[in-house]
Amino acid sequence: MPVIEVQNLRKRYGDTVAVRDVSFTVERGEIFGILGPNGAGKTTAVECVAGLRVPDGGTIDVLGREPRDRSLRRAVGVQLQESQLPDKMTVQEALQLYASFYPDPADWRALARELGLADQLRTRYAKLSGGRKQRLSIALALIGNPEIAVLDELTTGLDPQARRDTWDLIESVRRSGVTIVLVTHFMEEAERLCDRLAVIDHGEVVALDTPAGLVDAVSAEQRIWFRPSAPLDDALLLAAPEVATVVRHGQQVEVTGSGNLLHAVTSVLATHRIIANDLRIEQPGLDEAFVRLVGKDG
Numbered sequence: 001m002p003v004i005e006v007q008n009l010r011k012r013y014g015d016t017v018a019v020r021d022v023s024f025t026v027e028r029g030e031i032f033g034i035l036g037p038n039g040a041g042k043t044t045a046v047e048c049v050a051g052l053r054v055p056d057g058g059t060i061d062v063l064g065r066e067p068r069d070r071s072l073r074r075a076v077g078v079q080l081q082e083s084q085l086p087d088k089m090t091v092q093e094a095l096q097l098y099a100s101f102y103p104d105p106a107d108w109r110a111l112a113r114e115l116g117l118a119d120q121l122r123t124r125y126a127k128l129s130g131g132r133k134q135r136l137s138i139a140l141a142l143i144g145n146p147e148i149a150v151l152d153e154l155t156t157g158l159d160p161q162a163r164r165d166t167w168d169l170i171e172s173v174r175r176s177g178v179t180i181v182l183v184t185h186f187m188e189e190a191e192r193l194c195d196r197l198a199v200i201d202h203g204e205v206v207a208l209d210t211p212a213g214l215v216d217a218v219s220a221e222q223r224i225w226f227r228p229s230a231p232l233d234d235a236l237l238l239a240a241p242e243v244a245t246v247v248r249h250g251q252q253v254e255v256t257g258s259g260n261l262l263h264a265v266t267s268v269l270a271t272h273r274i275i276a277n278d279l280r281i282e283q284p285g286l287d288e289a290f291v292r293l294v295g296k297d298g
C-alpha cells in the first residue's frame, strides 16, 4: 500500500513549465530517490507533495489525503534546500521552537543526541559547520515524529566525511520506520541509500527503477580497451556477432558491443595469437546510466 501516489503532476511558474508530467508511488518504509539535473523540477515536485505548492494538474495522495490537508502537517516532515534560521538562534532554541509547532513532538533532547548535536545546544546557527546545519535541519524535519520525511539536497555542500555521516543517519532514520523521499543529484548517494529512484529531466520522469535496475537497463552496451601485441585487422573483431564497433586511438583499440563481449574479443585474439596488453573493461555505473538517460547536458 503506497504512502504517496503522484499521478500526472503538472506545475508551471508563469511561462516556465517546472513539472510537465510526473507520476510515481512511494511505498511505506522505503527510501525513494528523486534524481535529476539542475532545474529538472525535483524541488517543485516534492514541494507539491509536501503541500507547499499547489499543482496546476494531476493528483497527489499522501497517506490517503490531499497534500494540503492540515492533518498531514504532523505526518510529513520537510527539510528543504537552504533552510535558513536566524543567525543568532541557538540549536536548542530552534529545536524547542519547532517542537512547539506540534501537539505531540519528539523529545528534542533525544533527537539532538541521536543527531550528534547534544554538545552544540547553545551554539548559534551562524556558528555551526555545514554538516551541523544539515543535522539540525534533519532534526527539525523529524521533530514532529513524522511518518514521511522529505529531504531535499541533503548533502550538498558537505565534505565527503560529513556526507557519509549523514548517510548513516538517514539509514538509521529509515530503520526507525520513517519513509523517506530524498531529492539528490549525487549518484553515489542515490546508489547507496535509495531503494528506488525516479530520474526526472525537463519536468518528466524518464526512468523509475532500483539503482541496479537503472544500471542494467543501460548497460547492455559494454566497452573494452586494449593494446594488441601485433597488428590486428578490425574486420576480424567485427566478424564476431557480439562486437558492434571498433575504434582506434593510436595503438589502443576500443571495442563496444553486447553479450559476452570479453569472451568474443579474447577468442578472436587467441585464434590469431595476439595478446591484449593493458586490457580494460568499462562497466557502466549509475553515473553512466544517468548521463544516458538525461543526455550529456545532465
Ligand SMILES: Nc1ncnc2c1ncn2[C@@H]1O[C@H](COP(=O)(O)OP(=O)(O)OP(=O)(O)O)[C@@H](O)[C@H]1O
Residues within 6 Å of the ligand: 013, 016, 017, 018, 019, 036, 037, 038, 039, 040, 041, 042, 043, 044, 045, 185
Ligand atoms: N519560484 C519560482 N518561480 C519561477 N520559476 C521557478 C521557481 N522555482 C523554480 N523555478 C523554475 O522551475 C524549473 C524547475 O525548478 P526546480 O527547482 O523544481 O528544479 P530542481 O530539479 O529542483 O533543480 P535544482 O537541482 O537546481 O534545485 C527551473 O527552470 C526553475 O528555474
